[in-house]
Amino acid sequence: MERCKVNTSTVGVLRCNSNTVPMECYLVLNGPAQTLIAVLCCTVGGLCILENAFVLYLIFSSPKIRKKPSYLFLSSLALADTFASFIFVCSFVHFHVFDGIDSSKETFLLKLGGVNTTFTASLGSLLLMAFDRYICILKPSSYKVLVTGRRALVALVVLWMTIVFLAFVPLLGWNCCSLNSACSQIFPFVDNTYLLSWLTCVMLLLASIIYAYAHVLWKARQHVLYMEKHHGQNSRLNTKMRLDIKLAKTLAIILLVLVTCWSPAIALMTYSIFTNLSNSLKRVFAFCSTLCLVNSMVNPAIYALRSKELSSALRKICSSFRRKADISDSNPEAETTEKTFPVENLGDRYVGSTQTVQAPESDKMDMV
Secondary structure, eight states, X not given: OOOXXXXXXXXXXXXXXXXXXXXXXXXXXXXXXXXXXXXXXXXXXXXXXXXXXXXXXXXXXXXXXXXXHHHXXXXXXXXXXXXXXXXXXXXXXXXXXXXXXXXXXXHHHHHHHHHHHHHHXXXXXXXXXXXXXXXXXXXXXXXXXXXXHHHHHHHHHHHHHHHHHHHTHHHHTOBHXXXXXXXXXXXXXXXXXXXXHHHHHHHHHHHHHHHHHHHHHHHHHHHHHHHHHHHTTOHHHHHHHHHHXXXXXXXXXXXXXXXXXXXXXXXXXXXXXHSOOOHHHHHHHHHHHHHHHHHHXXXXXXXXXXXXXXXXXHHHHHHHHHHXXXXXXXXXXXXXXXXXXXXXXXXXXXXXXSSOOOOOTTTTTTTO
């Protein structure tokens, strides 16, 4: 790896010269670190692609499931995470492991735009899912009126179009070469003002997701206290109360995973705008950025596998494979598809009540 010949001890010293920047200054990983990051990216990225592709198959193989707004948002999340895994792993490994500094400005910004689009779309889909659950739990009586399939599709189209435009703005001219400005210390060709704007957008998305789920968490807690005070040891109500507690724990896990995976990279990107980063911190950032990939890998486990309808579809597929494997020993007359009982959407069965924000027991944990 060619060593950086630029003294990077001063913020803003990395500048574009004749449409090029000293790319070797961004290559901070050595041999063992390159091997580790390659194994990590390929393993996590491969699992992420398989998981999210399988979620997409489960959703779109069922005509009933794929028409529901909640599952449209979930399919957008799975699609974004699938593309994010593929584009991020290819671009990141090519640059940091194989020292891919031969890319032109346009090629590099095109790859970076793809990474930004998919990861930001993943967060945007999480935001739509969070507000879908927010409306479903706090306004159950009007949920089906407020959240329709058409409105869900319009929201997703607007989300993706906006994110694609914002992600490819550097390719359209907002870069340090076109503006003759200081380049980012961690992203070649990227202007620091654009990086700050993108970070502001991402932090607003994260804050909105946290607010929506935290408010639902607070409502669940309020409901538990209300049930304890007014209904005592009633067994049926205690069962529902335990479901509220389970819902609260699930939402807490969602927030913990989201903050843990995104905050280190965001903190280092923000720090790089105002202060010089040492090579050791740049190496830390390279590893922290893979946490966003980890977030895409765990999203199916948190969101999709907790859905009773998707779990039912998965059991149906497994049953079909088992029957095919045992077809020689089974009774042909008994070879019928196991009947499944799809659970209605949470908002379809809520009873509108200001005191008792409550779902039926079978729906409480479906698509939180």
